[in-house]
Amino acid sequence: MPTTMSLAVKLHFTSTTHLGNSTKTTSLQSLSAKFRPTPISHFNPLTSALYKPRMSNFPKSKSSSFVIKSSLIEPDGGALVDLVVPESLRAAKTVEAESMPKVRLTKIDLEWVHVLSEGWASPLRGFMREDEYLQSLHFNFLRMKDGSIVNMSLPIVLAIDDTTKERIGSSSNVGLVGPSGDLIGFLRSIEIYKHNKEERIARTWGTTAPGLPYVEEVITPAGNWLIGGDLEVLKPIKYHDGLDHYRLSPKQLREEFDRRNADAVFAFQLRNPVHNGHALLMNDTRRRLLEMGFKNPVLLLHPLGGFTKADDVPLDVRMQQHSKVLEDEVLDPETTIVAIFPSPMHYAGPTEVQWHAKARINAGANFYIVGRDPAGMGHPTEKRDLYDPDHGKKVLSMAPGLGKLNILPFRVVAYDTVAKKMEFFDPSRAKDFLFISGTKMRTYARNGENPPDGFMCPGGWKVLVKYYQSLQAEEATQQPATVSS
Amino acid sequence: MPTTMSLAVKLHFTSTTHLGNSTKTTSLQSLSAKFRPTPISHFNPLTSALYKPRMSNFPKSKSSSFVIKSSLIEPDGGALVDLVVPESLRAAKTVEAESMPKVRLTKIDLEWVHVLSEGWASPLRGFMREDEYLQSLHFNFLRMKDGSIVNMSLPIVLAIDDTTKERIGSSSNVGLVGPSGDLIGFLRSIEIYKHNKEERIARTWGTTAPGLPYVEEVITPAGNWLIGGDLEVLKPIKYHDGLDHYRLSPKQLREEFDRRNADAVFAFQLRNPVHNGHALLMNDTRRRLLEMGFKNPVLLLHPLGGFTKADDVPLDVRMQQHSKVLEDEVLDPETTIVAIFPSPMHYAGPTEVQWHAKARINAGANFYIVGRDPAGMGHPTEKRDLYDPDHGKKVLSMAPGLGKLNILPFRVVAYDTVAKKMEFFDPSRAKDFLFISGTKMRTYARNGENPPDGFMCPGGWKVLVKYYQSLQAEEATQQPATVSS
Numbered sequence: 001m002p003t004t005m006s007l008a009v010k011l012h013f014t015s016t017t018h019l020g021n022s023t024k025t026t027s028l029q030s031l032s033a034k035f036r037p038t039p040i041s042h043f044n045p046l047t048s049a050l051y052k053p054r055m056s057n058f059p060k061s062k063s064s065s066f067v068i069k070s071s072l073i074e075p076d077g078g079a080l081v082d083l084v085v086p087e088s089l090r091a092a093k094t095v096e097a098e099s100m101p102k103v104r105l106t107k108i109d110l111e112w113v114h115v116l117s118e119g120w121a122s123p124l125r126g127f128m129r130e131d132e133y134l135q136s137l138h139f140n141f142l143r144m145k146d147g148s149i150v151n152m153s154l155p156i157v158l159a160i161d162d163t164t165k166e167r168i169g170s171s172s173n174v175g176l177v178g179p180s181g182d183l184i185g186f187l188r189s190i191e192i193y194k195h196n197k198e199e200r201i202a203r204t205w206g207t208t209a210p211g212l213p214y215v216e217e218v219i220t221p222a223g224n225w226l227i228g229g230d231l232e233v234l235k236p237i238k239y240h241d242g243l244d245h246y247r248l249s250p251k252q253l254r255e256e257f258d259r260r261n262a263d264a265v266f267a268f269q270l271r272n273p274v275h276n277g278h279a280l281l282m283n284d285t286r287r288r289l290l291e292m293g294f295k296n297p298v299l300l301l302h303p304l305g306g307f308t309k310a311d312d313v314p315l316d317v318r319m320q321q322h323s324k325v326l327e328d329e330v331l332d333p334e335t336t337i338v339a340i341f342p343s344p345m346h347y348a349g350p351t352e353v354q355w356h357a358k359a360r361i362n363a364g365a366n367f368y369i370v371g372r373d374p375a376g377m378g379h380p381t382e383k384r385d386l387y388d389p390d391h392g393k394k395v396l397s398m399a400p401g402l403g404k405l406n407i408l409p410f411r412v413v414a415y416d417t418v419a420k421k422m423e424f425f426d427p428s429r430a431k432d433f434l435f436i437s438g439t440k441m442r443t444y445a446r447n448g449e450n451p452p453d454g455f456m457c458p459g460g461w462k463v464l465v466k467y468y469q470s471l472q473a474e475e476a477t478q479q480p481a482t483v484s485s
Numbered sequence: 486m487p488t489t490m491s492l493a494v495k496l497h498f499t500s501t502t503h504l505g506n507s508t509k510t511t512s513l514q515s516l517s518a519k520f521r522p523t524p525i526s527h528f529n530p531l532t533s534a535l536y537k538p539r540m541s542n543f544p545k546s547k548s549s550s551f552v553i554k555s556s557l558i559e560p561d562g563g564a565l566v567d568l569v570v571p572e573s574l575r576a577a578k579t580v581e582a583e584s585m586p587k588v589r590l591t592k593i594d595l596e597w598v599h600v601l602s603e604g605w606a607s608p609l610r611g612f613m614r615e616d617e618y619l620q621s622l623h624f625n626f627l628r629m630k631d632g633s634i635v636n637m638s639l640p641i642v643l644a645i646d647d648t649t650k651e652r653i654g655s656s657s658n659v660g661l662v663g664p665s666g667d668l669i670g671f672l673r674s675i676e677i678y679k680h681n682k683e684e685r686i687a688r689t690w691g692t693t694a695p696g697l698p699y700v701e702e703v704i705t706p707a708g709n710w711l712i713g714g715d716l717e718v719l720k721p722i723k724y725h726d727g728l729d730h731y732r733l734s735p736k737q738l739r740e741e742f743d744r745r746n747a748d749a750v751f752a753f754q755l756r757n758p759v760h761n762g763h764a765l766l767m768n769d770t771r772r773r774l775l776e777m778g779f780k781n782p783v784l785l786l787h788p789l790g791g792f793t794k795a796d797d798v799p800l801d802v803r804m805q806q807h808s809k810v811l812e813d814e815v816l817d818p819e820t821t822i823v824a825i826f827p828s829p830m831h832y833a834g835p836t837e838v839q840w841h842a843k844a845r846i847n848a849g850a851n852f853y854i855v856g857r858d859p860a861g862m863g864h865p866t867e868k869r870d871l872y873d874p875d876h877g878k879k880v881l882s883m884a885p886g887l888g889k890l891n892i893l894p895f896r897v898v899a900y901d902t903v904a905k906k907m908e909f910f911d912p913s914r915a916k917d918f919l920f921i922s923g924t925k926m927r928t929y930a931r932n933g934e935n936p937p938d939g940f941m942c943p944g945g946w947k948v949l950v951k952y953y954q955s956l957q958a959e960e961a962t963q964q965p966a967t968v969s970s
Contacts, residue, residue, distance in 0.1 A: 134879055139885055143883065196873065199691035199692065206681075206684035207684065208687060394615070398619065398623075
């Protein structure tokens with residue numbers, strides 16, 4: 001529970017807040033005001049959104065006796081959406097869905113069905129109809145019936161081609177068939193509208209340059225129509241890849257946070273191996289939350305598990321690597337939950353980071369750690385970052401509907417060659433620090449070289465070396481034989 | 486004042502409203518609920534925004550005695566921004582500005598200075614700093630200090646090149662110099678940030694295709710930096726083109742509405758000549774507002790006066806044409822105010838129509854008429870409209886910060902070959918109707934042919950014919966002589 005104790009503590013995190021024409025910095029302590037026992041339904045998402053009260057507005061002593069629970073942060077829209085048909089109705093609903101015209105899902109469509117069915121996108125109850133699509137595309141939020149808003153920065157849509165549209169005809173419901181032919185669920189009260197790919201891409205990514213991974217994989221080959229409607233899924237989505245036990249739904253995560261009596265949940269989104277720099281940030285966050293008076297802050301280490309681009313480390317390797325990080329106790333297993341976030345990756349920078357944060361609200365997180373250039377990548381055709389590395393955290397801090405989440409931008413971490421460990425970058429002795437990029441890390445692993453001591457725990461590093469060496473072996477096998485002259 | 490009288494009236498206008506997953510249609514009468522004497526400052530722009538109360542929620546009899554005035558709609562942010570230096574301070578401020586590093590404005594930059602200085606973009610007080618730019622680009626709104634939001638869909642920014650940036654150095658203020666070298670004003674507490682043109686274009690237009698008029702004219706040649714700051718203008722912006730008397734500021738318009746005792750102001754944005762179809766819509770709107778119980782609805786006929794693309798009819802010709810329409814009493818001069826809206830045109834469809842509507846709130850309009858494909862144009866490289874023609878009114882009806890404005894989407898008007906006049910299109914006798922496109926109209930005018938009787942008042946038509954003939958004469962002069970073999 002927040003106490004005045006924390007007021008004397010020097011903080012690393014700052015939260016950038018937009019106040020008219022000026023930018024103010026709010027210290028982490030001041031965020032504790034968020035934990036007053038205000039029922040979330042009284043929150044005005046607009047007035048409360050960015051205007052985190054400054055410290056001077058707080059009561060200096062706190063004698064209230066409320067209990068902080070992880071469930072203090074309500075899911076968007078007030079209740080977690082669950083679109084899985086109850087077992088008792090499954091047989092009847094299956095028969096019903098079998099009679100509907102069918103839409104065939106791609107692997108990535110199915111990932112979105114998974115995301116929707118478990119309520120990560122709460123209060124969205126299915127693929128977007130046009131009104132939702134337009135709000136998402138133009139404003140990054142959806143307005144609810146009661147006038148409140150929820151963040152929704154990525155269009156969650158299902159594309160169909162002309163033939164499928166014709167086959168659907170005037171039906172109001174369609175069955176959804178998975179990539180392997182099994183009946184997955186159905187959409188009710190459908191709406192079919194035009195899929196203007198160019199506009200969708202431009203407004204989502206801020207570029208239409210060729211080579212955006214999600215665009216090439218998903219949008220370019222997709223049909224010219226979008227179909228929205230209320231989704232129902234016949235049974236929970238499973239992948240049978242040995243990782244399903246990591247795929248905790250928002251409901252399961254909330255139960256786990258409660259079971260552990262978490263009084264703060266801080267989420268860390270990642271799609272890369274965890275090095276000691278990440279660990280430093282996460283451990284430092286926990287330390288600071290403890291200093292603020294929280295008794296049991298729990299870390300949600302939450303790797304993204306859906307579509308990623310070809311040169312990212314595959315999910316199974318990352319999960320092995322994350323296991324080692326916990327085994328080696330770089331992160332404390334007692335206060336860390338590792339789970340898979342089932343969303344596909346857009347690499348859409350400031351637009352996508354809002355989705356990453358919003359989904360974690362639904363999973364019960366009330367603190368979100370955001371780094372440099374979140375969800376960013378290199379520009380596909382120019383030699384520069386696609387996004388300004390600072391825009392992600394700036395846009396996130398100003399995003400509609402995310403006011404109830406505490407955004408924690410993190411300081412730069414680099415390898416300190418003197419202390420021989422990952423440390424917060426100190427500009428006064430910049431020459432002592434080494435920045436180890438993803439490319440550099442991959443080069444080490446590929447060549448079987450070790451990175452500097454203290455960059456990553458040895459167990460985790462071994463997983464990566466093994467992966468990159470298997471990749472090289474595979475590449476070698478696939479090379480056509482060459483004959484030297 | 487709204488009365489129950491109007492309940493029996495068949496209405497032409499409908500307003501599309503987003504209610505969660507379903508779309509409801511609200512009749513114009515129901516909008517009268519907006520005119521209950523709620524002080525606008527008590528309006529919650531979010532809860533009130535789209536959820537216009539349905540008719541059944543209204544008191545059936547109204548006995549209130551409040552007086553409706555045009556000033557019932559407050560400018561965004563509560564007060565109209567006026568950035569023109571008071572005359573008493575002009576000399577001192579001029580001396581001050583002369584000592585600052587200078588930024589040279591283009592003709593179109595100066596149009597934006599004009600727009601900002603008169604408060605069309607209230608509460609914006611100058612060219613956008615990065616926080617404002619990012620909110621505009623990603624969310625189409627700005628959040629104020631009190632947590633309320635105002636619509637702001639177009640980035641209003643000033644670009645500078647590397648040399649200018651270097652010249653400014655660490656100065657916090659810059660002087661602004663007009664295209665002809667005169668000192669216009671200055672920006673205080675400046676902020677310089679990167680001008681990512683590709684991202685700006687993609688997010689504003691939903692395309693990066695070559696051939697967008699504003700992009701080619703303004704953005705492509707502009708510098709790689711944007712400079713934001715608080716604007717002050719040394720004296721009102723004038724063009725000395727014989728049309729300045731039409732350039733009424735929002736303050737002047739509000740004074741004029743009050744002088745005429747307007748109890749409703751309905752704005753019609755246009756950048757084309759007025760034909761009788763437009764006139765039908767405007768007159769029909771007035772009739773319906775009268776039927777609703779308003780005593781003196783005033784039309785703001787508000788042609789856009791800033792940058793337009795080369796093949797649009799030039800402003801001076803349009804103003805002549807509009808004069809004739811009033812002279813011929815196609816529109817009633819007693820209840821119509823013709824004025825120039827000084828903004829440049831983006832041709833950015835659903836994004837820009839929000840700007841067009843928002844600026845008219847600041848000028849005192851509480852009704853806004855929106856047509857098919859507002860601010861749209863043909864795709865510059867593909868054979869299709871750049872925007873879905875319905876998206877403009879849909880996006881406008883859902884746009885953040887525009888809830889206090891009554892959006893009036895209009896029905897399709899076409900030439901009725903039986904009645905020999907412009908009429909609301911009746912699909913039951915579609916074959917009787919003729920659609921006269923802008924291209925068709927220009928062909929008539931260019932060939933000196935008359936359009937069908939009743940398409941446009943003769944006086945207005947003559948203005949167009951004269952213009953297109955002068956254009957042809959000019960073209961003929963510019964053609965190199967050809968020798969036939």
